[in-house]
Amino acid sequence: MILEACWRGGYSGLFVTCVPAFGNGSAVQLQSEFVAAELKKLVGWGAHPKRLALHPELRRLAGVTADTSLVEAGYLIRRYLVEAISALSGSYEFQGRRIEAEQLKRVYRVLLQIEGSGQSAVNRRYRAITVLEVYCSVEQWRRPFGPERELLAILAESMTKPEPRRQT
DSSP states (O other): OEEEEEOOTTOSSOEEEEEOSSOSHHHHHHHHHHHHHHHHHHHHHOOOHHHHTTOHHHHHHHTOOTTSOHHHHHHHHHHHHHHHHHTOOSEEEETTEEEEHHHHHHHHHHHTTSSSOSOOHHHHHHHHHHHHTOOSOHHHHTSTTSHHHHHHHHHHHHHHOOOOOOOO
8 A cells, every 4th residue: 555645726635545556446536535525615606617617626527628718618517517417326325324316416406506596505505404304504514524525425426437348
C-alpha cells in the first residue's frame, strides 16, 4: 500500500487514502470522493450553469473542454447531471435501508435544484429528509460527513463507475 494525500484547490479539506500500489480500484473511489465533494457544494447554491462550470471533476466527467465558454460548459454539465440522475435504476443502500431509484432521483433533483426553483438550501434539504423519511435535523443532515454526503456519494459512485468492457 502507498499512502497518498491529495489536495485539490477549491476543496475544503485534505483527502487521505490508502491506494494499492497496483490496480485502479482506489483511484476510482478517490475520484468518486472528489465528485461527491463537488456535488455537496452544489447543494448549497443549486446546480446553476455558471456555478457548475467551475467544478473540475464534473467538467471532466461531462467531457467539457478548456475552450468551452463558461455558460456553455455549465449547460453541458447540467445536462450530464440530469442524465446521470435519470440513469439510476434498482435500489440503493442508504442509512441501513434500501431506497428505490425513483425516490433517489426525486431527492437528487430537489437537492441540486434541478426540479423546483426559488427554494433555499435549507428548504430543499428539509424536503429531501422528508421524502427519504430520515429523521434528523437539517444541521445533522448537512454535516461534512453526514447523511447528505452519504446520499451524494451514491450518485458520485454511479457517475464515476467504469464502463464494463465489451467483448467483441
